[in-house]
Amino acid sequence: MIHMDSLGSGGRRAKPISLTALIDVVFILLMFFMLTSSFSQWQMLELSVPTSSEQAEQDAPPVLIVYENEFALLTDVIKRPVSLKSVLLELSGAVNKPLVISGEESVTLARLLNVYEQMQILGFKHLQIGQSISEKSE
Amino acid sequence: MIPLINIVFLLLIFFMVAGQIKAQPDQAITLPSTAQLESAQAQTLRLELFADGQLMLNGELIEVASLKSKIDLESAGSIALFADARVTAKQLDELLSEFANTPQWSIELYTLEK
Incomplete structure (x- = not known):
């Protein structure tokens, strides 16, 4: 005799979900998410596009030149690396x-x-990465 | 069997919720790491600049000089630049000079958060 609670709506017996097939699918999903997801965060810095206007050349801000180990400031005061x-x-x-x-x-x-x-930590608020400077032009 | 599937389910939910699926730059590119910059949003146009100076636009290898023919520089837009940490100032300059006098374009240099 069949109990009423094990019957589906059509009167057929409801099949239990196969645990083996379920775990297979879940494993595949787990592998997918493990391999494709990343936890690293990106940061960004907006680069200034070079412009060639006379106005820009007139009020040009000071330029800090970065060498491998030293620095120089492109002003009348310091031009040699310090x-x-x-x-x-x-x-x-x-x-x-x-x-x-x-x-x-x-x-x-x-x-x-x-x-x-480093300059940002020191409090400089309006920083820009500028065009490279060749050693020959100095 | 039941405790195993419970653990697997928990792991699955952890990776689904905590991980982010996003297009990564090429394996050969080591992004510079920074701590102070603002966090980045994804952009549709992406340039990848390799340490040897090779350039990729949306995963396709291109010449720096042909960039103008690939992007409509007259219109405005923003572009994500993934440059290798070993890229020199000169190489970066050569790329930026392609965008000269197009202030309507914003070029965002992407770095990895420390």
């Missing part, structure tokens, strides 16, 4: 003014961003 400390002494009090960080041609992006972040 330590970051000397550059900061020169720039102290100018944290609210714009500053362009330019790399010497062979300087890597990682080094440029490192300097950018």
Whole structure:
């Protein structure tokens, strides 16, 4: 005799879900999400597009030139490579003014961003990554 | 069997909720890591600049000089730039010079959060 609670609406016996097939599907889904999902977060920095207007050249902000190990400030005061400390002494009090960080041609992006972040920590608010500067043109 | 499937279900839900599915830059690119910059939003146009200077636009290898023919620079837009940490200032400059005098374009350099 068949009990009423085990009957489906059509009067047929309801089949239990096969646990083996279910776990197979769940494993595949787990593998998919484990392999495709990433937990790393990205940050971004807006790069300035080079422009060639005379206005821009007139009120050009000071340029901090980054070398492999040293720095220089493109002003009348310091042009030869010096330590970051000397550059900061020169720039102290100018944290609210714009500053362009330019790399010497062979300087890597990682080094440029490192300097950018250091200047950001020091309180510089209007920083930009500028065009590279070749050693020959100095 | 039942405790096993319970654990697998928990793991599945963890990866579904906590992980993010997003298009990653090429394996050969090591993004520079930063801690101070603002967090990034996904962009539809993506440029990948390799350490050897090769350039990819949306996964397709292109020449730097042919960038202008691939993107309509007259219109406005923003582009995500995934550059290798070893890319030099000169290589970055060469790429940016392609966008010269197009202030309507914003180029967002992507980095990995430390």
